[in-house]
Amino acid sequence: MALLNVSRLTRYYKLSNVQAVRHYHKVSKLFQPLSVKPKDATVTKDEAISISQKLLMDTGIISLRSNGMFALLPLGERVMMKLTKLIDKEMSCIGAQRLSLPLLTSGDLWKKTGRWESTGQELLKIEDRHGKEYVLSPTHEEAITSLMSEIYPFSFRQLPLRLYQINSKFRDEMKPRFGLLRCREFIMKDLYTFDNSVEAAHDTYQEICSAYDRIFHRLRIPFLKVTGDCGSIGGTHSHEYHYISPTGEDTLCVCDNCGNSKNAELVSSDKSDSCDKCGSHVHQVAGIEVGHTFLLGTKYSKPLKALYQNESGKPELLQMGCYGIGVSRLLAASVEVLAEDKNIKWPWEIVPFKICLIGPKKGSKEASSALWVDHLAEVMSGMPGLLDEVVVDDRDRLTIGKRVMEAKQSGYPFIIVVGKRACEMVPMFELLDCTTGKSEFLSHKMLMNWVRELP
Ligand SMILES: [Zn+2]
Incomplete structure (x- = not known):
C-alpha cells in the first residue's frame, strides 16, 4: 500500500515539474482572414453597420455567417476567454457556482410562466421528431427554476444559493444590426440567485451589483448604472449597466445635479426634463446596455413551485433574482467605445x-x-x-x-x-x-x- 502511494507521488511530482514551453504565436500561422470582406449578398443594403462591426470584421476577429449570426475567429475567442475569466473570478468572489443548462428549454415550462405567449416572435420555438415543443432559450429563468423545484426538500441551510452560466443564447431579432451589439445568437452570462426571504434577496441584490461594479471597473470603460425597466423578465427592482455611445439604442435620462439616472422608458414624456428626486435639469444620452439586474421575488418560483424547507420544516417559495451580462455584446461595445482612427483599442484585461x-x-x-x-x-x-x-x-x-x-x-x-x-x-x-x-x-x-x- 505504502509503495503504491510513493509511486503515485513520484508520478505527480514528475508531471508538475514539466518545464513550461516558452510559446509565442506567429502572425503567419494565425487564422485571421483580413481579406475576407462581407459580400453584398451577406450584408443587406439597409443593414446598419457600426464601428465595432466593421473593425471586428475587417481585422478578422469575427465573421458574419448568416443574418445576425457571427463566428468568433481565434483572436475573438481569445478576447472572449479573457472576458469569461474576468467574470468567473468576480462570480467566485461572491460564492456563485458555474453550471450549464441545455440550450433548448421545454415549451411546457414557458407555458406555465406565461412567457410562451407573452414573449412574442423573438422567441424561437421548435418541435422535435416526437412533436414536443421547445424554445431556443434567450434566457433560463424557467429552466433553472424547474431544476430547483425538482430537488425538494431543499434545506434553508443551503441558502443563499447563486448559480450562473456563460453560454450561447438565442433571440430571433426582427432586424439584427450593429454586429455583435444586436445579433440573434450571442453569449451571455446569466446568474440566478435563491434566498429565503425578501430581505435576504435584497442583500443578495446589493452584493451582486457590487460584483458587477467591480467587473465594469476592471475593464476601465466609463459606465452608467441606471434604474431599468423590468420588461418581459418581470420582478420588482431592476438596474441596467450602460456604455455611453451614439450607437446605443437606449435613451438614458441623467440628472445634472444628483446623478439620478433612469432608462427613458420609465420616464413619462411630460416629466422628461426634470429630475424626480431633486427637480434639477435632466439630460439625455444614448447607451449600449451591457448588464442588467432584476429582483424577481416569486415570479418564477410560484408558477413552477420552487420551494425550500424552512427552519420549522415547512415549505416556502424561493425568493429569486436574475442578473445578466451580454458577454459578446460587451466585447463589441468595448471596441465601439474605445476605437480610435480605424484602430481597435482593447481594455488591457482583454487584449488578444x-x-x-x-x-x-x-x-x-x-x-x-x-x-x-x-x-x-x-x-x-x-x-x-x-x-x-x-x-x-x-x-x-x-x-x-x-x-x-x-x-x-x-x-x-x-x-x-x-x-x-x-x-x-x-x-x-x-x-x-x-x-x-x-x-x-x-x-x-x-x-x-x-x-x-x-x-
Ligand atoms: Zn436630481
Missing part, C-alpha cells in the same frame, strides 16, 4: 495579445537584425505575465510599416519593432505604446526593464 514583435523586411539592409526577434519573443514569453501573450509578425515579405499598421488595427497595446537601429553597436529597439501614441527607442536592457514592469 499584449505584445506584438515586428522584425525587418527580408532582403532589406537591416535584415541581419532578424535574429533579435526570436530571441526577444522567447525571453518575453517566458516572463510570468506574458505567458502566451506574445505574437510575432513574421511575415517578412511585408514592410515594417504595413505590419505596424495592421498591428495597430488589431488593437495590440504594445508593438516592438526590430529595425535599422537594431544593427547599431548598441542595438536599439523601437517601442510603440499604442495606449498613449508615443514611441521611443530602448536598449536591450531598458526593454527588459520595461517588460518586467508591465502589469
Whole structure:
C-alpha cells in the first residue's frame, strides 16, 4: 500500500515539474482572414453597420455567417476567454457556482410562466421528431427554476444559493444590426440567485451589483448604472449597466445635479426634463446596455413551485433574482467605445495579445537584425505575465510599416519593432505604446526593464 502511494507521488511530482514551453504565436500561422470582406449578398443594403462591426470584421476577429449570426475567429475567442475569466473570478468572489443548462428549454415550462405567449416572435420555438415543443432559450429563468423545484426538500441551510452560466443564447431579432451589439445568437452570462426571504434577496441584490461594479471597473470603460425597466423578465427592482455611445439604442435620462439616472422608458414624456428626486435639469444620452439586474421575488418560483424547507420544516417559495451580462455584446461595445482612427483599442484585461514583435523586411539592409526577434519573443514569453501573450509578425515579405499598421488595427497595446537601429553597436529597439501614441527607442536592457514592469 505504502509503495503504491510513493509511486503515485513520484508520478505527480514528475508531471508538475514539466518545464513550461516558452510559446509565442506567429502572425503567419494565425487564422485571421483580413481579406475576407462581407459580400453584398451577406450584408443587406439597409443593414446598419457600426464601428465595432466593421473593425471586428475587417481585422478578422469575427465573421458574419448568416443574418445576425457571427463566428468568433481565434483572436475573438481569445478576447472572449479573457472576458469569461474576468467574470468567473468576480462570480467566485461572491460564492456563485458555474453550471450549464441545455440550450433548448421545454415549451411546457414557458407555458406555465406565461412567457410562451407573452414573449412574442423573438422567441424561437421548435418541435422535435416526437412533436414536443421547445424554445431556443434567450434566457433560463424557467429552466433553472424547474431544476430547483425538482430537488425538494431543499434545506434553508443551503441558502443563499447563486448559480450562473456563460453560454450561447438565442433571440430571433426582427432586424439584427450593429454586429455583435444586436445579433440573434450571442453569449451571455446569466446568474440566478435563491434566498429565503425578501430581505435576504435584497442583500443578495446589493452584493451582486457590487460584483458587477467591480467587473465594469476592471475593464476601465466609463459606465452608467441606471434604474431599468423590468420588461418581459418581470420582478420588482431592476438596474441596467450602460456604455455611453451614439450607437446605443437606449435613451438614458441623467440628472445634472444628483446623478439620478433612469432608462427613458420609465420616464413619462411630460416629466422628461426634470429630475424626480431633486427637480434639477435632466439630460439625455444614448447607451449600449451591457448588464442588467432584476429582483424577481416569486415570479418564477410560484408558477413552477420552487420551494425550500424552512427552519420549522415547512415549505416556502424561493425568493429569486436574475442578473445578466451580454458577454459578446460587451466585447463589441468595448471596441465601439474605445476605437480610435480605424484602430481597435482593447481594455488591457482583454487584449488578444499584449505584445506584438515586428522584425525587418527580408532582403532589406537591416535584415541581419532578424535574429533579435526570436530571441526577444522567447525571453518575453517566458516572463510570468506574458505567458502566451506574445505574437510575432513574421511575415517578412511585408514592410515594417504595413505590419505596424495592421498591428495597430488589431488593437495590440504594445508593438516592438526590430529595425535599422537594431544593427547599431548598441542595438536599439523601437517601442510603440499604442495606449498613449508615443514611441521611443530602448536598449536591450531598458526593454527588459520595461517588460518586467508591465502589469
Ligand atoms: Zn436630481
